[in-house]
Structures are given as C-alpha cells and as structure tokens.
Amino acid sequence: MTATDASAFSTVTPIGAAVRRKEDHRFLTGKGRYTDDFSRPGQTFAYFLRSPHAHAAIRSIDVSAARAMPGVVDILTGADLAEDKIGDLICGWMIHSKDGSPMKMGSHPALAKGKVRYVGDHVAVVIAESLHQAKDAAAAIAVDYEELPVAAGLATAQEAGAPQLHDIAPRNTAFEWELGDRAATEAAFAKAVRVVSLDLVNNRLAPNAMEPRAAIGEYDAGDEAYTLWTTTQNPHVARLVLSAFVGIAPEHKLRVIAPDVGGGFGSKIFLYAEETVCAWASKRVGRPVKWTAERSESFLSDAHGRDHLTHAELALDAGGRILGFRVHTRANMGAYLSTFASSIPTYLYGTLLSGQYDMPAIYCEVDAVYTNTAPVDAYRGAGRPEATFLVERIMEKAARELGEDPAEFRRKNFITKFPHQTPVILNYDTGDYAASLDKAMQMADIAGFPARKAEAARRGRLRGIGYSAYIEACGLAPSSAVGSLGAGVGLWESAEVRVNPTGNVEVLTGSHSHGQGHETTFAQLVSARLGIPIDQVTIVHGDTDKVQFGMGTYGSRSGAVGMSAIVKALDKVEAKARKIAAYLLEASEGDIEFKDGKFTVAGTDRAVPFAEVALGAYTAHKFPTSEIEPGLKEGAFYDPINFTFPAGCHICEVEVDPETGVTDIVKFTAVDDFGVVINPMIVEGQVHGGIAQGIGQALLEGVTYDSDGQLVTGSYMDYTMPRADDVPRFDVGLTETRCTTNPLGIKGCGEAGAIAAPAAVINAMTDALGTEDVPMPATPATVWRICEAQAAARRAAE
Amino acid sequence: MTNLATPASPPKSETVHVSLTVNGKPVTVEVDPRTLLVQLLRDHLLLTGTHVGCDTSQCGACVVLMDGDAVKSCTVLAAQADGASVTTIEGLAAGGTLHPMQEAFRENHGLQCGFCTPGMIMTAVDLVAHHGPGLTEQQIREGLDGNLCRCTGYHNIVKSIAAGAQAMAGGSGSGAKVAAE
Ligand code: FES
Ligand code: FES
Numbered sequence: 001m002t003a004t005d006a007s008a009f010s011t012v013t014p015i016g017a018a019v020r021r022k023e024d025h026r027f028l029t030g031k032g033r034y035t036d037d038f039s040r041p042g043q044t045f046a047y048f049l050r051s052p053h054a055h056a057a058i059r060s061i062d063v064s065a066a067r068a069m070p071g072v073v074d075i076l077t078g079a080d081l082a083e084d085k086i087g088d089l090i091c092g093w094m095i096h097s098k099d100g101s102p103m104k105m106g107s108h109p110a111l112a113k114g115k116v117r118y119v120g121d122h123v124a125v126v127i128a129e130s131l132h133q134a135k136d137a138a139a140a141i142a143v144d145y146e147e148l149p150v151a152a153g154l155a156t157a158q159e160a161g162a163p164q165l166h167d168i169a170p171r172n173t174a175f176e177w178e179l180g181d182r183a184a185t186e187a188a189f190a191k192a193v194r195v196v197s198l199d200l201v202n203n204r205l206a207p208n209a210m211e212p213r214a215a216i217g218e219y220d221a222g223d224e225a226y227t228l229w230t231t232t233q234n235p236h237v238a239r240l241v242l243s244a245f246v247g248i249a250p251e252h253k254l255r256v257i258a259p260d261v262g263g264g265f266g267s268k269i270f271l272y273a274e275e276t277v278c279a280w281a282s283k284r285v286g287r288p289v290k291w292t293a294e295r296s297e298s299f300l301s302d303a304h305g306r307d308h309l310t311h312a313e314l315a316l317d318a319g320g321r322i323l324g325f326r327v328h329t330r331a332n333m334g335a336y337l338s339t340f341a342s343s344i345p346t347y348l349y350g351t352l353l354s355g356q357y358d359m360p361a362i363y364c365e366v367d368a369v370y371t372n373t374a375p376v377d378a379y380r381g382a383g384r385p386e387a388t389f390l391v392e393r394i395m396e397k398a399a400r401e402l403g404e405d406p407a408e409f410r411r412k413n414f415i416t417k418f419p420h421q422t423p424v425i426l427n428y429d430t431g432d433y434a435a436s437l438d439k440a441m442q443m444a445d446i447a448g449f450p451a452r453k454a455e456a457a458r459r460g461r462l463r464g465i466g467y468s469a470y471i472e473a474c475g476l477a478p479s480s481a482v483g484s485l486g487a488g489v490g491l492w493e494s495a496e497v498r499v500n501p502t503g504n505v506e507v508l509t510g511s512h513s514h515g516q517g518h519e520t521t522f523a524q525l526v527s528a529r530l531g532i533p534i535d536q537v538t539i540v541h542g543d544t545d546k547v548q549f550g551m552g553t554y555g556s557r558s559g560a561v562g563m564s565a566i567v568k569a570l571d572k573v574e575a576k577a578r579k580i581a582a583y584l585l586e587a588s589e590g591d592i593e594f595k596d597g598k599f600t601v602a603g604t605d606r607a608v609p610f611a612e613v614a615l616g617a618y619t620a621h622k623f624p625t626s627e628i629e630p631g632l633k634e635g636a637f638y639d640p641i642n643f644t645f646p647a648g649c650h651i652c653e654v655e656v657d658p659e660t661g662v663t664d665i666v667k668f669t670a671v672d673d674f675g676v677v678i679n680p681m682i683v684e685g686q687v688h689g690g691i692a693q694g695i696g697q698a699l700l701e702g703v704t705y706d707s708d709g710q711l712v713t714g715s716y717m718d719y720t721m722p723r724a725d726d727v728p729r730f731d732v733g734l735t736e737t738r739c740t741t742n743p744l745g746i747k748g749c750g751e752a753g754a755i756a757a758p759a760a761v762i763n764a765m766t767d768a769l770g771t772e773d774v775p776m777p778a779t780p781a782t783v784w785r786i787c788e789a790q791a792a793a794r795r796a797a798e
Numbered sequence: 799m800t801n802l803a804t805p806a807s808p809p810k811s812e813t814v815h816v817s818l819t820v821n822g823k824p825v826t827v828e829v830d831p832r833t834l835l836v837q838l839l840r841d842h843l844l845l846t847g848t849h850v851g852c853d854t855s856q857c858g859a860c861v862v863l864m865d866g867d868a869v870k871s872c873t874v875l876a877a878q879a880d881g882a883s884v885t886t887i888e889g890l891a892a893g894g895t896l897h898p899m900q901e902a903f904r905e906n907h908g909l910q911c912g913f914c915t916p917g918m919i920m921t922a923v924d925l926v927a928h929h930g931p932g933l934t935e936q937q938i939r940e941g942l943d944g945n946l947c948r949c950t951g952y953h954n955i956v957k958s959i960a961a962g963a964q965a966m967a968g969g970s971g972s973g974a975k976v977a978a979e
Contacts, residue, residue: 296853685907723943
C-alpha cells in the first residue's frame with residue numbers, strides 16, 4: 001500500500017495518512033527508557049529462588065548460611081509476607097460453573113507458603129548489593145522439599161486419583177462452564193444430514209516479548225508512599241490490584257510507572273509475584289529493590305498462552321448449511337489462576353464460536369483445569385485464536401468431506417445481514433465477509449493455484465492452500481456487559497486533553513503503548529481534529545501520577561476505546577473553545593465555525609486561530625468568567641456500547657518437501673476489515689507481527705513439559721521463535737466497513753494476524769499432505785514423520 | 799533447560815582493569831572479572847541503548863560493533879574488550895543526523911516496541927559492510943539469523959535494511975527492490 005508521506009512533523013496530519021512515528025527517534029538512537037534502564041540511588045538487586053520441583057511440600061527453608069554471604073541485605077519468604085499481612089495474587093474475573101457454583105480459586109501467594117506447584121514457582125527472594133551476590137546467596141539457601149506426585153498433563157489432570165494441586169478444587173477443576181442453548185443444539189444435530197467432527201490440540205505458547213519483565217520498587221518513608229516502575233500494559237490496574245487485593249499500600253500512596261515497554265502481547269497485563277515483592281520489599285529493606293528477568297525466568301514464570309484440548313462437531317443439512325455446532329474444551333490454567341485467566345477460555349472464546357457464519361445453534365462446554373505448570377492467561381488474541389482455529393479447521397474439514405470448494409462452502413454459510421445476533425451473546429454490528437474473501441482470493445491468485453500445484457508436484461513438492469476467515473471481538477468492552485459476565489472491572493477508557501496557553505496540547509490517556517505507536521496515532525487524531533501540527537501534540541501515558549485512571553492496552557482496544565475517549569474530550573474542548581472564540585470575535589456562538597484550525601464567523605473572513613483561542617482561555621480578559629471558567633482542559637470517560645468486530649480472510653500457500661519435512665510458506669495473503677484506519681503504516685505493521693506469531697504457533701513454537709512437570713522448552717535453544725528466514729514477506733490488503741458503535745468507526749487491528757494465521761497455515765498443510773491430522777507446531781520432524789508414514793502405507797498397498 | 803542453580807563464585811575482591819574506546823571516547827573502568835561487555839556498557843557507562851533479551855546468546859538485542867564487527871555484547875567479557883573500539887547505538891548518529899540505516903528503519907516502520915531495534919540496526923550496518931549495498935532479501939533474512947524481533951514479523955525490518963543499504967551507498971534509499979510493495 002502506498003500512502004501519503006506525511007513524515008514532516010510540522011504539518012497537520014489527516015486521518016488515514018501513513019505518518020512516520022514520533023516515538024521512533026528515541027528508539028533509534030538508544031534513548032528509549034525501559035524499566036531496566038532506570039537505576040535508583042541506593043538500589044539493591046533481587047533474585048528469586050525458584051522451585052526446581054513441579055509439586056512439593058516445603059518442610060523448611062534455612063536461610064542462615066545465605067544471610068551471612070557477602071552483600072546480602074535481606075532474604076524474604078512466604079512467612080514474611082504473612083507477617084506483613086500481604087494478600088494473595090488474584091484472578092479478577094469470576095466465572096460460574098454450569099451448576100451455579102463460583103470458580104475454585106486456589107491460593108496464590110507471591111512467595112510460596114508451604115507448597116510449590118510448578119517449576120519456577122517463587123520460594124524466596126534474596127536482596128543484595130549486587131545481582132551476583134544475590135545469586136550466590138540464593139544458591140546457599142537450604143530448602144527441604146517433600147516431593148509430591150505431579151499432575152503435569154492436561155489430558156489426565158481431571159482423572160480420579162490424579163494428584164491434587166489445590167484442596168479447594170477437586171479433580172483439579174477450577175470450573176465447568178457452559179454457553180449457548182444445549183437443547184436447541186441437540187435438536188439441530190437430530191436433524192443433521194451430516195455431522196463433521198474434529199479433535200484438536202491448541203498448542204501452548206510462551207509469549208516472549210523481547211523485553212524481559214522487570215520492576216523497581218521504591219519506598220519513600222517521608223511521604224509513606226511507594227513508587228513501582230514495572231513492565232506493565234496497564235499500570236492503573238496493577239495499582240488497583242496491589243492496593244485493593246494484595247494490600248501493599250492504599251491507592252493514593254502507590255504510584256505505578258510503566259515507561260517504555262518492549263512488547264507485551266498480553267503477558268504484561270497481569271500482576272505477577274516479582275513486581276509485588278519488589279514493591280513490598282522496598283519498605284522492608286528501606287532501599288529501592290530492582291529485579292529484571294533473565295529469559296530463562298521468563299520461560300518459567302511469565303504466563304503462557306493457549307493450551308486447549310477440544311472435541312467439536314458441526315451439524316450440516318443436505319445443502320451443506322450449518323445447523324448447529326457443539327464444542328467441548330479442556331483449557332489448561334496452569335498451577336494458579338492468573339489475573340484474567342478465567343475469562344480467556346470462556347467469554348473470549350465461546351462467544352466467538354459462530355465465526356463469520358450463520359449458525360442457528362451453538363453449545364459450548366469448557367473445563368478449566370489446574371496442572372503443575374506455569375499459569376496460563378491471555379496471549380495475543382486470547383481465546384479468539386483458539387476459537388478461530390477450531391471454527392476454521394472444522395469448516396475446512398467439512399468442505400473437504402462434502403467435496404465442496406472451501407471458499408464457496410464458507411461463502412454459502414456467511415452472515416450477510418447486519419446487525420446479526422449470534423447464539424453466543426455477541427451482536428455483530430457490521431461486516432462484509434464476501435468482500436474480504438474475494439479480495440484475498442484475488443490477491444492470492446487462487447485461479448493460478450492448480451497450475452502452481454502441478455508444477456510443484458513435478459519437482460516432488462507438495463503444495464497446499466488454506467483459508468482462514470476469522471472474526472474477533474475487540475474494543476473491550478461495554479462495562480455493564482462484562483460486569484454481568486463476571487468481570488471485576490469496567491472496561492471503559494479515559495482521556496484528558498490539556499491545551500496550554502501557547503496552543504500546544506498534551507493528551508493524557510489510560511491506554512498504554514508498548515509498540516503500537518500511540519504517540520503517533522493518538523497525536524495524529526488530535527492534529528487532524530484541532531488543525532494543529534502533530535509536533536504540537538504530546539501523548540502522556542503509563543504513569544498513575546499523571547493519568548488519573550485508565551484500563552490499559554490489550555484486546556485491540558486502544559483505537560476503538562482509547563481514541564474514542566480522546567474524541568469525547570476533544571468534543572468538549574471544541575465546544576468550550578467555540579464559546580471563547582465567539583467572545584474574541586464579538587459574534588454569537590451559533591455563527592462560529594471551526595475548520596482547519598481556525599474559528600471563523602460564518603460568511604465572513606473574521607477568524608481566530610486555535611492557538612489564539614487557547615491563549616484567550618487563559619488570559620480570561622475577554623469573556624465573563626462567571627459564565628465560562630478560565631482555562632482549556634477537558635476530560636472524558638468513554639464506555640463502548642458494543643464490542644467491535646474486525647474480520648477478514650487470510651490465505652496461506654505452502655510447499656512441503658516430503659524428503660525433509662521442511663515447509664516453505666510461499667505466499668501469505670491477509671485482507672482485513674478493521675473499520676476506519678487512522679495510520680495504515682502502523683496497521684500493516686500490526687498485521688505483519690501478528691501473522692509471524694501465528695505462523696510461529698503453526699510451524700515452530702510449543703511449550704513442552706515432561707511428565708515430571710519439568711519445562712523442556714526453557715530457552716531459545718529449545719523453544720523455536722520465528723526468525724527472519726522462517727517467515728515470508730506478507731501481502732496485506734484492507735477492506736472497510738465502518739464500525740457503527742464508536743465515533744471514529746474503528747474496529748481494532750492488534751491481534752488479527754495471530755488469530756487468523758494458524759488456521760490458514762494448518763489448512764494449507766492438511767491440503768498439501770492430504771490428511772486432516774497435522775498437529776501444531778508442524779515442525780519438519782513432525783511433517784517428515786507424516787510423509788514417511790504415508791510412503792510406508794503406499795508401499796504396503798503396492 | 800531451566801537454569802536454577804548458580805555457579806559458585808570466583809574469589810571475591812578481585813577486579814580487572816579495562817581500557818577501551820566507546821563511541822570514540824576513551825574509557826577506563828574497574829570491573830568484577832565476571833562482568834560482561836553489555837554490563838559494562840549499561841551499568842558502568844549508562845549506555846542503556848544496548849539491550850539484553852536472553853541468556854543464551856540468541857536474540858541479538860545486545861549487538862554492538864567491536865573493532866568494526868558485530869558482536870553480541872552479552873557473550874563478550876568486558877575484559878576481552880580491553881584495547882578495543884566499541885560502537886553502540888548511541889554512537890551511530892553523527893551529531894544530530896541519523897545514520898542512513900536509522901533513517902531507513904524510521905521511514906519503513908522497521909520498529910515497533912524498539913527493544914530489538916538497536917541490535918537490529920548494528921547487525922544491519924555490519925551486513926552492509928560485508929555484503930555491500932546490493933544485498934538481497936535472502937541475504938538479509940539469513941543475515942538476521944542471530945536477531946529476534948517479536949513485534950514486526952521482520953517484513954519491515956527486511957525492507958528497512960534494503961533501503962538503508964542503498965542509502966549507505968549514497969542511493970536514495972527509497973528505491974529498494976527488496977520486499978517493496
Ligand atoms: S542478549 Fe540475547 S544475544 Fe545477547
Ligand atoms: S520491535 Fe519489538 S521486538 Fe522488534
């Protein structure tokens with residue numbers, strides 16, 4: 001896509017322009033400020049002693065030898081947490097089981113109290129003058145463990161006799177949830193002419209933001225107040241949880257700062273043990289406490305993503321139209337319920353099972369299961385990739401069983417009338433699924449595929465093509481809706497627009513940027529609206545002392561919700577500025593027009609620029625301050641009235657070498673409908689990154705534990721991250737239907753690639769290999785085994 | 799494999815004396831012999847543009863130029879850099895003007911969160927030094943074998959490096975044929 005080069009920051013930037021990013025200069029010159037880049041005077045270094053066992057009782061912890069080691073400032077354990085009455089980490093979304101009982105939340109202390117439940121669980125923290133000294137001392141702590149039997153596998157953890165993680169949760173089951181109309185779905189299956197069934201594993205992933213998590217806690221004894229610098233996507237939520245539940249400090253005595261954050265992908269939404277301990281310990285030791293994860297610690301204890309086992313059935317009528325869909329999923333929660341873990345396999349998953357299709361009846365059951373593994377929570381897409389993978393795999397399989405063209409089978413079942421109420425809560429406001437399918441098919445040159453396949457076959461290669469017509473629910477989320485579903489928070493967003501007397505503008509937002517480019521897109525919006533150059537606009541985020549409150553960035557919500565809040569605040573700014581301009585121009589307010597940064601008396605050439613009105617607002621000489629308050633600063637809270645529904649079609653073409661099992665993605669096409677796009681350059685970048693993560697899930701990545709609960713994939717030597725040579729260039733296109741429920745018409749773009757890509761890749765692989773049974777990650781070894789088995793079968797048949 | 803145990807310490811109170819040139823300035827520091835070059839840069843010289851993204855020498859967030867070659871500064875002991883000339887991301891721009899490779903990353907949206915970016919750019923400068931301005935998409939992708947990015951999907955990084963290579967050779971930088979859309 002080519003777009004206007006609006007790279008000069010001294011210009012007004014229209015919506016839809018590919019404005020180059022304002023934040024880039026500091027990142028390109030090494031001036032980014034990530035948490036680990038900060039050093040506080042007198043700081044100490046924390047090192048966590050972690051459990052080497054997946055499941056063990058702690059008989060005793062002897063820190064006496066360690067305490068005597070050089071440089072040791074303090075060593076703290078769960079007993080110290082208890083002494084200070086520090087509360088457990090919590091899960092903030094209440095899910096009820098189908099029998100009406102509340103989910104069973106096992107106790108989750110920041111430092112173990114009597115028991116460890118996964119390899120990497122936090123046993124003690126050593127605080128020392130240097131990191132080397134802290135590590136040395138940690139090695140001298142003597143922990144007497146009584147090893148317990150391990151429930152490492154999702155498939156077996158609910159069985160009678162499986163080792164129990166939490167007394168409160170029999171059969172290791174946190175909840176057994178259902179969604180949809182069971183009776184209606186049974187009736188649909190009773191009428192079905194054909195039932196297509198599928199068993200799937202959605203592989204477990206490690207999010208792997210390139211910046212490891214980090215924290216610095218600092219206590220100011222004079223103010224009796226804490227400051228916590230930490231790698232979070234939502235500093236206000238972290239502060240709320242630390243105050244209201246963990247009990248570190250009252251909210252007004254705790255400042256949380258999330259400076260530049262090097263990627264999140266969900267994994268930095270949650271409140272973890274380490275930052276909790278850094279904040280708490282800073283008062284105990286009377287000095288700042290700093291911790292930065294080593295990558296091996298990230299693998300051990302950053303929340304993982306996905307990890308589902310699913311059986312699904314699709315009921316079809318004689319014409320190949322969908323009658324009903326039923327799904328049973330077991331979702332791994334790991335050893336504890338992380339901050340939003342319970343919402344992921346439920347309301348962010350079950351509600352998306354209708355996909356882009358008109359499904360009259362859906363019934364979904366989800367069991368949430370504890371295992372002796374790291375907690376599992378949101379990872380880019382969070383529930384929606386799992387839903388899309390399931391829907392798009394079973395649609396592909398159904399088309400093949402019916403002998404129908406996969407594109408036409410989908411098209412026949414598309415929802416075409418909007419608004420559309422699905423049987424699983426959501427009401428899609430708008431979309432045009434045929435438009436994105438058609439455009440993707442054209443860009444992917446579907447017509448030429450048979451010839452390419454034949455040519456590849458002549459070279460002994462297997463070509464396949466796979467579709468993924470995904471939908472997601474973004475713009476999280478209408479507060480009353482999520483409240484009724486169990487959320488412990490509202491999901492609105494806040495904004496404050498501060499116009500300075502000289503006419504430049506600061507926008508305080510509750511969203512947080514960790515790569516998304518808010519400093520540019522948000523400023524672009526303000527520039528376009530107020531008609532002032534983009535370099536006159538600064539976006540402030542990530543500090544609870546500056547921004548009053550906000551819900552942070554995840555679920556592709558910053559555009560649809562965060563920018564809508566800015567629009568609302570800008571509406572108020574403009575309304576007040578109009579009043580002031582009327583006085584400055586000695587005209588009636590009704591005659592004032594605002595355009596291109598100027599207030600004009602309609603039908604005349606009498607005008608004042610925005611900056612002059614700003615100054616007038618602060619000098620307050622020309623208007624009655626009994627009627628209009630001086631100053632120009634407005635805030636807004638925006639609560640969405642519906643989710644937004646980005647959707648599109650991704651098509652993947654692969655070529656497999658059956659001799660080596662190596663898969664080459666020869667072409668990847670993505671066509672997305674994100675509604676109105678503010679900055680197409682940034683949107684394309686989001687799509688690229690998401691696709692690479694989706695390809696990673698499909699072909700390379702997978703967290704593995706052995707039967708003892710030891711993490712087998714604990715470093716980049718064992719966990720395969722996509723590298724530049726593993727992914728192709730991407731062909732990206734857009735279609736547009738405006739979102740009807742927010743002022744800008746934005747749907748959101750942050751997760752689409754990760755949601756759509758796995759199904760596109762695996763549908764291409766199953767097409768190439770001629771079997772439905774291709775597990776993720778489809779590594780060369782896996783693919784080679786499939787090809788070998790097929791060759792052996794062929795030989796046997798001869 | 800999980801890294802839970804920590805090796806026993808070497809004898810304490812020993813330090814080594816390291817003299818090197820960093821971004822054109824001579825520096826001398828006393829460090830613990832275990833100190834890595836990246837720790838010297840970040841913790842002693844407060845040059846925090848060089849990042850640490852892993853503990854197994856595989857992400858490339860820490861890449862700097864040492865005597866003109868790209869090295870992973872997490873895998874070089876500070877003591878090994880004695881006498882060397884090191885360039886970090888902070889030393890790449892000449893005065894207020896971005897290096898052509900930095901400019902190319904900005905122009906082609908080759909960065910999102912920015913964490914991998916310093917290592918990517920230092921690696922890119924090294925790639926151009928070895929392959930010349932006409933390096934192909936395949937050479938770029940293979941040349942990034944030691945650098946991980948989780949944000950961009952590499953598409954725009956590859957495009958940036960191709961454009962930056964041309965710009966370094968005095969071309970316009972915008973005529974890159976690689977990954978052009
Ligand atoms: S920090 Fe990862 S390679 Fe150096
Ligand atoms: S830009 Fe975030 S890791 Fe590369």
